[in-house]
Amino acid sequence: MSHTAQHEESHGAGEVKKVTIILSVLTIIELILGFWMMDIHNVGMRLAIKGSIVILMMAKAFYIVAYFMHLKHELKNLIMTIVVPLGLFIWFIIAFLYDGNSFRNLRNTYDPYFKERATIKVEKKEEGHGEAAHEAVADTTAHASDTAAVENKH
Amino acid sequence: MSTATVETTKSWGGGKSPFNVEYGKLMMWYFLMSDAFTFGAFLISYGTIRFSTNGWPDPNEVFRSFPFAPEGVHAPLVFVSVMTFILIVSSVTMVLAVKAGQEMDKKAVVKYMIWTIIGGIAFLSCQAWEWNHLHHEGAWWGRNPFLNADGTASSTNFTNYFFTITGFHGFHVFSGVIINIIMLIMTLLDKFEQRGHYLMIEKAGLYWHFVDLVWVFVFTCFYLI
Numbered sequence: 001m002s003h004t005a006q007h008e009e010s011h012g013a014g015e016v017k018k019v020t021i022i023l024s025v026l027t028i029i030e031l032i033l034g035f036w037m038m039d040i041h042n043v044g045m046r047l048a049i050k051g052s053i054v055i056l057m058m059a060k061a062f063y064i065v066a067y068f069m070h071l072k073h074e075l076k077n078l079i080m081t082i083v084v085p086l087g088l089f090i091w092f093i094i095a096f097l098y099d100g101n102s103f104r105n106l107r108n109t110y111d112p113y114f115k116e117r118a119t120i121k122v123e124k125k126e127e128g129h130g131e132a133a134h135e136a137v138a139d140t141t142a143h144a145s146d147t148a149a150v151e152n153k154h
Numbered sequence: 155m156s157t158a159t160v161e162t163t164k165s166w167g168g169g170k171s172p173f174n175v176e177y178g179k180l181m182m183w184y185f186l187m188s189d190a191f192t193f194g195a196f197l198i199s200y201g202t203i204r205f206s207t208n209g210w211p212d213p214n215e216v217f218r219s220f221p222f223a224p225e226g227v228h229a230p231l232v233f234v235s236v237m238t239f240i241l242i243v244s245s246v247t248m249v250l251a252v253k254a255g256q257e258m259d260k261k262a263v264v265k266y267m268i269w270t271i272i273g274g275i276a277f278l279s280c281q282a283w284e285w286n287h288l289h290h291e292g293a294w295w296g297r298n299p300f301l302n303a304d305g306t307a308s309s310t311n312f313t314n315y316f317f318t319i320t321g322f323h324g325f326h327v328f329s330g331v332i333i334n335i336i337m338l339i340m341t342l343l344d345k346f347e348q349r350g351h352y353l354m355i356e357k358a359g360l361y362w363h364f365v366d367l368v369w370v371f372v373f374t375c376f377y378l379i
Contacts, residue, residue, distance in 0.1 A: 016253070020246050027238055034231050034378045038214050050379040057374040061367055068249050068363045078173040082183055089194055096198045100205030108208070118208035121305040 019067040026060050182357045186364045189326075193368050196322065197375055200315040209302030211312050213377050216293075216300050221283055234377045237280045238369065244273025245366040248334075252359040255352025260341060263355060267338040270362065274331035281324050285317070293317075316376055323372050326365045333358050 030053055037049045066072035071079055107114040173180055204210055214230035223229065247269040254262035292299035298313040337358045346352045 013250075013253070016246065016249050020242070023242055024239070027235070027242065030374070030378060031231055031235050034214075038230065053374060053378050057370055060370045064245070064363055064367045064370065068245055068366075069360055075172075075174050078175060078180070078183070081173070082187055085187060086190060089198075092194065092198050093201070096202045097205050100202035103206040104208065107206075114208075118304075118306055120307070122301055122307050 015067060019063050022063055023060055026056050026063075030056050176353050179353065179357055179360070182360050186360060189364065190368075193319075193322070193371070196315075196319050197371060200319065200375065203311050203315070207309065207311065209304050209306045209308060211298075211300040211308050212303035215303070216288075216312075217284070217377055219287055231377065233280070233284065234373060237277055237284075238373055240273055240277045240280065241366050241369050244270050244277070245363055247273060248359045248362045252352075252356050255346070255355040258347075258352070260344075260347060263341050263346075263352060264338065267334060267341065267355075271331055271334050271338065274327055274334065274362075278324065278327055278331065281320065281327075285320075288313075319372060320376070323365070323368055326368065330358075330362050330365050333361060 033049050033053050033056075037046060040046055040049070071082065108118075175183075217234055218228050218230045220227075220229055220233035220236075247266045251263050251266035251270060254266060288294075293313045293316075295314055295317050296310050298308055298310045300308060300312065302308045337355055340346060340354065341352075346354060
């Protein structure tokens with residue numbers, strides 16, 4: 001077996017250490033954003049934070065595939081045969097999420113029951129698990145004003 | 155690859171590996187690509203359903219506990235970040251095992267494979283605890299005790315997708331641990347020393363990193379956003 005690339009592969013422990021640190025830092029930033037988002041009820045702001053988390057997620061995916069799975073150091077042909085088909089995901093994600101969103105708007109417009117159900121708050125469940133359940137209900141009411149704003153837009 | 159005496163064709167002359175990787179490794183890449191489409195289909199389906207409904211449970215209200223914590227504790231994101239770091243660390247030890255294999259260092263391969271296996275088992279234990287905890291709270295396929303974030307009634311879509319996708323990922327972790335154990339046994343039996351290369355460790359490593367990669371997406375889609 002001719003593994004001439006094998007010699008290039010020893011990019012050293014330095015690269016592994018660097019990528020480990022990058023992945024940890026990106027995860028910590030994601031978590032900070034996640035914790036921060038809990039206290040934010042502005043819809044646009046929440047969307048912006050979610051967008052940044054998704055970008056950080058893509059960065060993490062890149063570092064895992066490129067360095068841990070070593071794809072960056074393979075031949076260009078191999079990189080292309082893996083990456084190009086996965087490019088279909090760009091279309092999948094846009095098309096399906098757009099479709100889902102459109103389906104919700106249609107139902108909100110033409111299905112009164114669907115629309116109505118999304119405005120009725122559930123009473124506290126008696127069969128709940130004591131304090132935990134009550135607390136959850138109390139907490140969720142705090143988010144109510146935020147989601148009411150969303151509904152007004154539609 | 156030495157047997158490649160193919161007739162000359164227009165597209166590829168033959169006689170030489172076009173991608174400069176071993177056959178099995180290339181096939182592992184193609185398998186992982188197909189697996190990526192499977193997971194992608196699951197996650198996109200989840201996204202579509204979430205976009206098509208008016209309300210969705212707040213993950214910070216659902217995933218809020220961790221082992222040995224008192225009842226009713228509110229600690230969102232804590233336990234799942236522990237799980238995430240366990241998987242990242244086990245991915246790093248796998249990289250080190252692959253590297254040791256390329257240097258034909260059997261002792262180091264054994265050491266890092268054991269650490270990787272321990273990481274995988276730790277992750278599975280965390281997941282088993284979390285599933286058990288959610289099950290006790292009344293969540294399961296077809297049952298959703300959690301309200302939407304705005305206090306309205308939720309459907310079972312949330313729990314169905316959560317258990318299906320994390321379950322499918324957990325099954326991948328489980329099979330990854332089994333593969334890693336087999337690789338460890340083969341290393342201990344000097345199989346790779348006899349072959350003169352540790353390419354099998356690299357292939358197992360690709361699979362293991364893929365499992366970590368999928369968790370990056372699952373973690374973001376279910377716990378963060």
